[in-house]
Amino acid sequence: MTSAAVSPTMVGRQSQLARVREAYEAAADGEFRAVVLGGEAGVGKTRLLRELGASIGDEAHVLFGQCVDLGDVAAPYAPVTSALRELAGRLGAERLLDAAGPGRILLSALLPELAAGETGEAGDAVRIVDSGGRLHEAVAVLLESVSAERPVVLVVEDLHWVDGSTLALLRFLLRSLAGRVLLVLSYRSEDVGRGHPVRAFLSESDRLRAVDRWELSRLTRGQVRKQMRAITGRTPTDAVLDRVFRRSDGVPFFVEELLDCDDSVPETLRELLLGRYERLSDEAQALLRLVSTGGVRVSHAALAEVFDGPADALDAGAREAVAAGVLVVDGDDYVFRHALVREAVLDDLLPGERARFHARYAAYFERAAEAGRRVAAEISFHWMGAHDAEKAFPATIDAMRQARDAYAYATAGALGERALELWDRVGEPASIAEMSRIVLFSRTAAHLDKAGESARARALLERAIEECAPDDPQLPRLLRDLSRYTYDGNQQRVELLERSLEYLPPGTDDMLRTTVIAELAGRLMVASRYDEALALADEAVELGLRSDAPRYSSVAANIRGVTRAHARGEIDEAFADLARAREYAGSDGAALLRYWVNASDLTHLVGRYEDALHLAEEGMRRAAEIGVARSSGTILMSNAAEPLLELGRLDEARQLVDRAIGMDPPVTYRVYLESCSLWLAIWTGDLAGARELLDNRPATARRIAVDESQVRHPLLRARIELALAEGDPGGALTHAQAAADDLAAPDGSLRSQEAGHTLPLVWAMTRAVRAVRGADERGAGGRAGAVASSGADASGADAALTAVEAVARRVLAGTASWPTHGVWAPMAAAELAGDAPAFRAAIDAAESELAPAHLMPYALLQLARALLAAGERREGRTVLGRARETAAEIGLGLLVAEADAMGHAAGGIGAAAAGADASGADAGSAADAGRRAAASTPDPLAELTARERQVLDLVAEGLSNRQIGERLFISGKTASVHVSAILRKLGASTRTEAARLAAGPPARAG
Template structure:
């Protein structure tokens, strides 16, 4: 019998192939998709991908990347660069650079060969310093793929993700979250048996599965019938016997590659030719080759799964004819394949088996040859190859030559903003430090400097805790008189803030004290600015002004405009917090002028300026500033990274303007992009608060329980967060009727020694006033002792409110606090008046009208109450304040007051307006007979499941009927639906 090394037809994967074909159709229609294919070695992942890509039409652009096995620290962006180089070759360098727009500098940092094509008039490529660099690079790749996919759908294949480098993994994580408007199919494969516990790919896969555009499959082994079919397709001239078929199935365990190898051994003539072990099976073809070919394959296996002919020629010690002959034999025996200019093992398992068979001395010699060849390529001006050189010198057991290559690889990774890879290489260099003679001279830095740089790379890579641990280790080794000591103290303080932990202020003060009296001015100004910022965040406002002013003066003196702008910015926020609002707003504009074109300083300006304008009540200006900053971020190529901070800063003013859907979309998008811990807490707080006022208190309470543990550390060190989260938690407790919890969550503000952040404190004091009012109305809703504590706190609350007399919005919030504590018709009428100007958040007016209507009902003035409640209902519908809309309906139903449909604002903003026809009675008429039955059962208080049981339908069907009733009646809740139906009759 003769056999083929590879089956002409794929067996047992038709369903998987159909799945991939359905995904590309989805992508063609304009929706991105990601397919993650896992499976054990030899299961057929690559074959499935090959079959799928071979069937792609001419309208689809295909690019591939291959992860490289370089041990624990792979070359940064290796698979991404391979795929992007193919894409650039297909569309041309000019088209690629044009497509990436503002991100061309970042793309050139990744692919330096594009530098010759950049014609920006300056000849300079500038990547934003610091952590923004990786954001620019990620954004550039996303924009490139998104833009080019508008012309043709793109399939991006990255194989062998179990070998992926850290930088590529971070980029893929970003792409999966951010490419929502592209026609891109990302196809990833990985070997499940090479992803043990603790492997970085595990976390990536867990996160990816939560993304709505990601689908993941693991390929299973073939059944006995499928193995038999595969064997018959491989044996081409004679039908195999049943004994052969059963033997192959038993020995292969249904793994397709093992089936092919078993059949490939002399056509599997009888069971005697079947190897006893997996190693024997993988080496069976190899061991039948001549010695020269075996040596060729051992050399090839040292270089990787795939090696170019040019590289192999430079490490091969024979002549070209001998090399060609060995390669030809290896191909003929089915061990390797020719792919363009590369030699590639037919399967990575074969390469690994041959590599494991090398003798120690042989392995070291081969690695040394590769290291020398890569060094020659690098010296000739080729691509960045230091990571490969480092890997091979380590394989050659030559730390003295591996060390400088590792240092250079770290620098190359940093220049390509591959912070995760740079950090890994820095850690490798630290391990080699004691093995190398004169490491300081070779590296050009001290060990402490290397530790500091590596920690910085870790922080920029999002590994804040690991960076913090390394800085702590460096400080433990550092003498107090070492010049690195104050810098390490500053870095530790910054890293603590990054991970949302306290202790930054004492460290920064210690760093200042450790600085020499003369010199080190640039370091001093960064420490002063960092200290001023932390003092501001923690509410020590007077100290913040003093330190920020000192930082500003020093920055001006030494000509450091970035820090002059940031210091002025911080001083402005602090001055505003103690009542100097006009000066603060003027100084903020000066901070913007000082920033000039500095991206980092401008980002700080837009974030703080938009927040301040929101807090003083100018919500439209706050949104404008946030959007202006977002547009600048877009022009700088960091819209999806740094720009997310600015976009999220528009959330609270958008809520105030009643643009709930827009704010919600910003929150969801920003959270999906995994912002830093403090910004994540800000967004979670806003999400919960929006749910409360949009009528979903139970969901809000559930999210609060979920997020509370993550919020606690940030609350400890940031007064803004402490007050903001306390306000939301208090309002959640009020919404679900848990007054005890509401009080416990909010009462801390009454005991704050200072209340400098008036814009955050006032709404919290109002929420606490609502708790006091609710307990006064019904003291039995809380334990007796707690009721006494709550009611006795009223003078303290009033005193706290008085302390905030300097803030522009104080008349608004004091009117609401007074109305809650003394709920007369006059007080609520005053609150309505206070909530009418544009400076008041939009949700307050319908709420105040509701409470005014309740006061009028209590006074017996039903006619006035009806008009007021109607106005409250109209305003709630127009402003999308669903919680007030539902409560108005409930109050009216309880009081027997008939309301008409919303008389204005129904078409505004697309919010929770009342749907239906112009005639109110038509809304009820639109209900089907079944819907009328369901409505009656809703009125009895039955749940969807109980309704289903009563009507002999499923709970899911009952839910569909309930949704239809709410839509037709223009109701936002079940209670409101019952009320609306009765009122419309």
């Protein structure tokens, strides 16, 4: 019998190793990278990753973790736990905890040995974020902090066996990690079929810039020859090579096994895999069957406990298996040299043998649990394998609780479902579980919802409600929870909460009643049932204070304040309520974050943009302090981005939005971030990007827009603005009519009273009206041509124009008390009037501190249009120059392009000419003199689009087309097209010459 035929050198993988090394070097330079490596069993994934670790050596922390095959419900976070435990051994517990920052207490969920002396927030205050968001962030912060001193390479193998909780963590890390970290994942491609959770994960990873995914191919005939020569030390004959290559299909592991078969050729794959095993003694084979039941990896301590013979017999059998190359020793563990061999041995077990072995492992893990180890998932798995429901059930309940305490909600939910399946197979299950079947339904549903499995959660709650007696005290809680897990319609959520409240008359379960009333108040506010919402919010505030539930008093005060502002225009009272919400929140993290979200949003809507930004940033700092900056904190990033847009700080807003979206926030937060992205794309002139964002909105986001006007109205506004920017006034009118229908009921009454959102929408509606009415003047084929895309005839267009204008005027009249009315009303009036005096009034309004920054260049541009149309060319050119200059300073590429087009259409007035006339208007200041001097020389960049200017800036930095593409999230080919256009427009023959033109002429001395 020969020993393991393993090649001393890796064959045929040098290019792949170089590819992973390239990713590592990029990560070591400070840019997070991830590699996702697939391939069939035996193709060499593990060997490649071990070679990677050896090539890196001590220059980085290289951490290995392996997913565990425990059937449908694996132990949560097993690969990450083992990797972090290895890191703790290197750094020491205290350094590891310090590196985790605010999430240090949460690491005890993964590494219980670190829990000693750690204290922190408890209960719901800790569990602010669903799906273990705080734990995810703690791991991210830990890896980034450690990587600041030395790069970190985290390798997670066998992703096809991953548990749901680990998969959720890896998804988070892929989207949110920064710093000098390389994440490497491997999976067996043939085991990731349709319906496997990893399949969707792989599709998501393909869309991430930082991720490089590929599959290892089989070896060629020449590479198999090299492998055989490296193993045997001699070149194989053609006949032997042909036989091995044909039977192995180029799979390196099979090549190694076939070389051990001498002249015999196994007929089947099973024979090949069991070849070494079957040549062992009966005692060694029995030992391997026992090891296979425990998994791919089994510790010596565990094996010694479950082995029923003397220690000498165990050592002899293990030594024989290692010598034969079936097992390898890794530290204190015995590991199958390949998982395929373990699976073949496991399949060779007799049913009775399998059950006995599982029972031995279960008993071993029960003893380990008594010693303080968290191994309930293993106990449950093995008792299930032993077909002992009476023992599997309590272990499953314990495993569910342990998974919940580790924020492993996907695992907890799956274990809860297993416990429900076992419920009728055991005696007195309620006594064992210390809960009723209805409560188990409820808790399992909660875990599934937190894991993102809302459909499964709803199905369980619906079953529980069907089984619930009308007088069951759990029924109102189930109805409330079902409303929380229902995301498809606000009205359905209202009805469920109203049903719940019917079972909670005053004086019964005040705590639960407080939560139901507070949540119903919020849902009624969203439904614009403001009077009912206010009444319930009043009750919830008082009930929460009486019930010692200040969190819910804070939430209710929050809702009351927002409702007062939007429904009644009671701004001072609203902010007083928000101040009370902050007071009631105390140190409650969830309530405080809700305060900062609503306070910053309302402050923004009333036009106090600097204050809104400071509030949002204050909330972001608090979110970082409690470890939720990348989860719950992303909504505050949206609330910070919006005032940045209004202040004209577009680059800062874009960076914030891109960073937040990259963290993969919940869809309810993402819709607000994408609204900012849409605004940026339109107003900076990236119309193709804006169209893509609009056309590819997910179904969930569309459903949210149906219920929430604060999502729907910005979306309607964006549709109008994009149609206008694309030169489609008919399309803009169609969207404006949809907006009018949304704002006004058939009986003529106004539906929405949320002035902060409706006023900008009304302005966009009036822009559409003006665009259609002015189509003749701009040569767009007349009004009929302008409305052709909407399918309306002339009379239909007139009716639509009249209806849209009427609704706009009524909304403006009804929102006069809103603080920003004095900005938006003159802007809308100017659109409807369309003359120079009206736009002069709009410019006056745009000078207000309450006016968003983009309104000034827009109003100037429209005044210039009106002046040029009236023949006032000199003043028109002057105003046009001011408009273009102001738009360019902010970065409003849409308006810059429109100003250039207007100048050319008016008789060759380009950017330079417009700037020259503008500077002539005020000859008194040195700044104006400087502008005159600059304008006297034609601007070589005037012909470039906003995107081409971005590309030119990166060319000046020396970036290649591929690097430009990565920076701007476009392909290298698209970057090349932009560079070619830049060279043509500038008359430059090289990239260097273009960069010099971008820098401008050298300054003259003196």
